[in-house]
Amino acid sequence: xxxxxxxxxxxxxxxxxxxxxxxxxGTPIYDLAPYFGAMGPQGDIRExxxxxxxxxxxxxxxx
Numbered sequence: 186x187x188x189x190x191x192x193x194x195x196x197x198x199x200x201x202x203x204x205x206x207x208x209x210x211g212t213p214i215y216d217l218a219p220y221f222g223a224m225g226p227q228g229d230i231r232e233x234x235x236x237x238x239x240x241x242x243x244x245x246x247x248x
Contacts, residue, residue: 190220 191206201214208214 191203194202194204196202201217
């Protein structure tokens with residue numbers, strides 16, 4: 186199972202072209218759903234420090 190936010194570019198027949206999807210090219214997509222903030226985590230969120238340390242420069246290389 187994978188969860189990522191993608192940027193839909195265009196649809197050609199049954200092909201959905203996206204950018205910024207965290208998947209291998211050609212991987213089948215079984216479900217697309219919008220994200221609603223109201224359905225996301227409520228209140229304070231706690232997480233270990235490791236993901237922040239590991240991904241601190243992740244978006245810097247994307248822009």
